Amino acid sequence: MSKTPFIYGNTVSFSGFTNREKDREKLFRNLTNGINSMLISPRRWGKSSLVERVVSDLNKNESDIRTVSFDLFSVSSENEFLELFAQEVIKASSSKWQDWLKSGKEFFQVITPKLSLGIDPATDFSVGFDWEELKKHKNEILNLPETIAKKKNIRFVICLDEFQNLATFDNFSAFEKKMRAVWQRQKLVTYCLFGSKRHMMTDIFNNPSKPFYRFGDIIMLQKITTAKWLDFIEMSFASTNKFIAKEIAIKIPQLMKNHSWYVQQLSHYTWQNSGKTVKLKDLNDALEELIFTNTPLYQKEIESLNHSQINLMKAIAKGEPQLSSMTTIESYRLGTSASVVKNKRILINNDIIDKFEGSYEFLDPAFELWFCKLFFGKNFKILNE
Ligand SMILES: Nc1ncnc2c1ncn2[C@@H]1O[C@H](COP(=O)(O)OP(=O)(O)O)[C@@H](O)[C@H]1O
Numbered sequence: 001m002s003k004t005p006f007i008y009g010n011t012v013s014f015s016g017f018t019n020r021e022k023d024r025e026k027l028f029r030n031l032t033n034g035i036n037s038m039l040i041s042p043r044r045w046g047k048s049s050l051v052e053r054v055v056s057d058l059n060k061n062e063s064d065i066r067t068v069s070f071d072l073f074s075v076s077s078e079n080e081f082l083e084l085f086a087q088e089v090i091k092a093s094s095s096k097w098q099d100w101l102k103s104g105k106e107f108f109q110v111i112t113p114k115l116s117l118g119i120d121p122a123t124d125f126s127v128g129f130d131w132e133e134l135k136k137h138k139n140e141i142l143n144l145p146e147t148i149a150k151k152k153n154i155r156f157v158i159c160l161d162e163f164q165n166l167a168t169f170d171n172f173s174a175f176e177k178k179m180r181a182v183w184q185r186q187k188l189v190t191y192c193l194f195g196s197k198r199h200m201m202t203d204i205f206n207n208p209s210k211p212f213y214r215f216g217d218i219i220m221l222q223k224i225t226t227a228k229w230l231d232f233i234e235m236s237f238a239s240t241n242k243f244i245a246k247e248i249a250i251k252i253p254q255l256m257k258n259h260s261w262y263v264q265q266l267s268h269y270t271w272q273n274s275g276k277t278v279k280l281k282d283l284n285d286a287l288e289e290l291i292f293t294n295t296p297l298y299q300k301e302i303e304s305l306n307h308s309q310i311n312l313m314k315a316i317a318k319g320e321p322q323l324s325s326m327t328t329i330e331s332y333r334l335g336t337s338a339s340v341v342k343n344k345r346i347l348i349n350n351d352i353i354d355k356f357e358g359s360y361e362f363l364d365p366a367f368e369l370w371f372c373k374l375f376f377g378k379n380f381k382i383l384n385e
């Protein structure tokens, strides 16, 4: 049996990566032209994959640019961030680890980094600072890429994933000011800052009273369209000598509302269930399997919510246009209009719903199918072709 052409769970920057030509081109152009770019979308739509792809395009085509990428998801303090920042910038500045060890003397004036190297230099290089000293000299670290770029006649592109995580640290607003002040003066460093918490990201970058306002281009990453998913699915089946009819293939992005991760997951299960020619039953079984696999997650999600929050989700699932109107509040038992406002905010912060083009939607299409079956007894199987 050949290998599945569908991939989910990791970033897909090469095999499995599809479309996004315009996003790729725009981000590439921005980053080579020194335009900071902030990329925002709900999780699992494809930000990390896109950035990984553009970084590899940069590495291939722009010999004077050094790229730095890391994820802030697991970083838990400002100091940790600064150490990681210095470490990754130093690592990107040269392909030789011998050079990394010299960087302490070469690139730092006021603060002395502790550099250490393990058995495998590529993975075991780390940078530490005396945290008392660090407090006074954050600027030097934040400006490290510019210092190195000037001395070595190179440029840096720095990509920071889940950037909004910084906003959860103590004293973020002071640090935020400092970062912006240092970074905006840099001529040789361009930033790509991206993250999944739409509201936190827009609050950092699109709020006129905040330091990062107008730091660069804000790009709201969109979903890949149904037509493009359709091409991708048909081609991927064909590449492994299987045939899927258009009428069946199109149901995959439709059911998963073009959500990247889920389109890949449902395609994969369908592919796995099918023989040479895909039958509707293969897709139905795949959908059941997908929902079954994810059910523990959905259950956990529901258990963390109270009745009025679940009722609000019911109203959203039914497409009620006016969530705060008296009739909606009464028929769905949503409490008071103040609690509707509060619950909306909680559901948004938990990544369960968000507002798109004026109306609220579930962020997770498979969770929505599961939810509608649980509360409205709605069957999610596709009955006709
Ligand atoms: N351009 C793409 N083409 C095909 N599948 C994609 C693409 N981008 C993302 N995916 C699918 O979505 C999943 C999540 O992508 P990821 O880049 O991790 O999203 P995010 O960073 O927005 O959370 C990937 O594992 C892959 O299955």
Ligand SMILES: [Mg+2]
Pocket (backbone or CB within 6 Å): 044, 047, 048, 049, 161
């Ligand atoms: Mg990501």
